[in-house]
Amino acid sequence: MKLxxxxxxxxxxxxxxxxxxxxxxxxxxxxxxxxxxxKSESEAxxxxxxxxxxxxxxxxxxxxxxxxxxxxxxxxxxxxxAFSLLSLGAKSKTLSQIHEGFGYNTSLISEEMIHKGFHxxxxxIKEQKDGFKLDIANGLFIDNKLNLLEKFIDDAKKFxxxxxxxxxxxxxxxxxxxxxxxxxxxTNGNIKDLLDNLDPLTALVIVSxxxxxxxxxxxxxxxxxxxxxxxxxxxxxxxxxxxxxxxxYITGYISETECTVVExxxxxxxxxxxxxxxxxxxxxxxxxxxxxxxxxxxxxxKSREIILSIPKFSxxxxxxxxxxxxxxxxxxxxxxHADLSGITGDSRLKVSKAVHKAVLKMDEEGTxxxxxxxxxxxxLSLPQHIKINRPFLISIFRKDISLEVFSGKIVNPTK
Numbered sequence: 236m237k238l239x240x241x242x243x244x245x246x247x248x249x250x251x252x253x254x255x256x257x258x259x260x261x262x263x264x265x266x267x268x269x270x271x272x273x274k275s276e277s278e279a280x281x282x283x284x285x286x287x288x289x290x291x292x293x294x295x296x297x298x299x300x301x302x303x304x305x306x307x308x309x310x311x312x313x314x315x316x317a318f319s320l321l322s323l324g325a326k327s328k329t330l331s332q333i334h335e336g337f338g339y340n341t342s343l344i345s346e347e348m349i350h351k352g353f354h355x356x357x358x359x360i361k362e363q364k365d366g367f368k369l370d371i372a373n374g375l376f377i378d379n380k381l382n383l384l385e386k387f388i389d390d391a392k393k394f395x396x397x398x399x400x401x402x403x404x405x406x407x408x409x410x411x412x413x414x415x416x417x418x419x420x421x422t423n424g425n426i427k428d429l430l431d432n433l434d435p436l437t438a439l440v441i442v443s444x445x446x447x448x449x450x451x452x453x454x455x456x457x458x459x460x461x462x463x464x465x466x467x468x469x470x471x472x473x474x475x476x477x478x479x480x481x482x483x484y485i486t487g488y489i490s491e492t493e494c495t496v497v498e499x500x501x502x503x504x505x506x507x508x509x510x511x512x513x514x515x516x517x518x519x520x521x522x523x524x525x526x527x528x529x530x531x532x533x534x535x536x537k538s539r540e541i542i543l544s545i546p547k548f549s550x551x552x553x554x555x556x557x558x559x560x561x562x563x564x565x566x567x568x569x570x571x572h573a574d575l576s577g578i579t580g581d582s583r584l585k586v587s588k589a590v591h592k593a594v595l596k597m598d599e600e601g602t603x604x605x606x607x608x609x610x611x612x613x614x615l616s617l618p619q620h621i622k623i624n625r626p627f628l629i630s631i632f633r634k635d636i637s638l639e640v641f642s643g644k645i646v647n648p649t650k
Contacts, residue, residue: 236445240629244630249374250566251395260536279344279348279351280355280356282339282352283319283352283356284636284637284638286338286339287311287312287315287623287638287639288639290315290336290337290338290563291639293563294474294563295521296521296522296525297559297562297563299518299522299642299644301562302440302644303518303647306550306552306640306644306646306650307554307643308551308593308642308644309419309552310445310591310593310641310642311340311639312356312638312640313371313444313445313591314394314556315330315337316353316356317373317441317442317591318333318337318560319337319349319350320373320375320394321375321575321586322334322346322349323350323390323394323577324387324411324576324578324579325577326572326574326575326577328567329567329573332568333568335564336563336564340426341546341626351394354394354503356636356638357394357395358395365504365643367447367449367450367503368423368446368447368449369446370423370446370513371445371446372416372417372421372422372426372443372444373442373443373444374397374399375441375578376400376413376414376417376439376440376441376442377401377438377579378402378439380489381438381581382576382579383401383481384580386576387579390516391578399578400417403497404435404436404437404438406511407432407433407435407437407640411433413432413433414430418444421444421446422445422594422634425446426444426551426592429442429444430590433587433588434588436587437587439578440581440587440588440590441556441588442590443589444593445593445640446593446643447593447640448502449505449507450502450503451499451500453482454600455478455479455480459478459480460477460547460599461477462474462476462477462478463623465477465624465648466624466625467646468626468645471647471649473649474649475649476546476547476548477545477546477547477622478544478547478598478599479544481540481542481543482540483538483539484497484499484538484543485497485537485539486498486539486621487535487536487537488535489527489532489535489536490518490521491526491527492512492519492527492530493497493513493519494513495511496509496536497543497621497623499543499545505631505632505633505634505640506632506634507586508630508631510524510629510630512626512627517627517644517646521644522629524628539621541618541619541621542620542621543620543621544621544623545582545597545623546597546624546645547597547598548597548641549593549595550597550648550650551592551594551595552592552593552644553588553590554590554591555592556591556645557569557586557588557592558639568586571585573585592609595641596630598633626644626645626647627644628646629643630642
């Protein structure tokens, strides 16, 4: 079984656990009555999680080929939410391309189930407060001369807790300020100045932003952070603050991908997976993970005592989604042939601009008791020292619902 299939199979089990234990023994009658509803919810979430993983792989492949020597960082989850929101108003070929490009097999999942799944996902994201900060903003800015259909407005609020926002695109600078102000407010000031220009003929802009900052389950002691070399390539070395901790981590060397992997858990069911390819294997490793088997992963990944060093950094990634999604076969929605008549009743509407920005901050911060957990027990023989000091891959994964929140390739953490 390939790792992709294993992860998708695991989603069914995890979702059953997440949604199958809302009440205690005294709630038997209520649970029995609601069982079909909970089953439908968990199945919808499982299927959009599976599609999200496929979309993430496809976009990763495109990025690693297009930008072999550059950083890239994005949230497949955030992008999927934004375009699923848009799909509420899409029809015919425009709709089918969105479904196909974002990994949905519509013979297995209905349009209604897709939106129910995202409704569940948005609810989980918005209500999660334990141990990490995750701010998302997904907005549709539509020319104020267009009259929006009530059904579209209602469904956007119902399923996505989002809104379509009337914008005067003829006043270009005011429109830019309106969109940037919306994003800054929705991400609590973490993402500013998303847009710097707009085409005068713009009629519809999609904004998808996400900010994440988590607290490690076991924090790194700030006193142990040292400036060290990070080897960007054979000829380039930059200085980065390197955080170091001695402790137990799930880790291993996966020979099939020629890569050392370490899971570093955050509080709140989120984990950061660092993948450090052997020298010269960065491009190959990214693709090899998609064909990795469950058996190879399980054989390699064990809980071990190690000394772990990872860079302290803040990174952002920005994508022109019009360009990137066209490479994945989603073209109709950006063309004069787009059918978004479910938004305004008028077929003369297309997506003029679609931008995505993701921001990640990684530092020593942890729980209130973090300062006491820095070193651990000393043994006579030193444990393996895993040092993330050259280009690496990173995935931030929501374990309770088996959802990849972020994916990226970090070539230079100082950029």
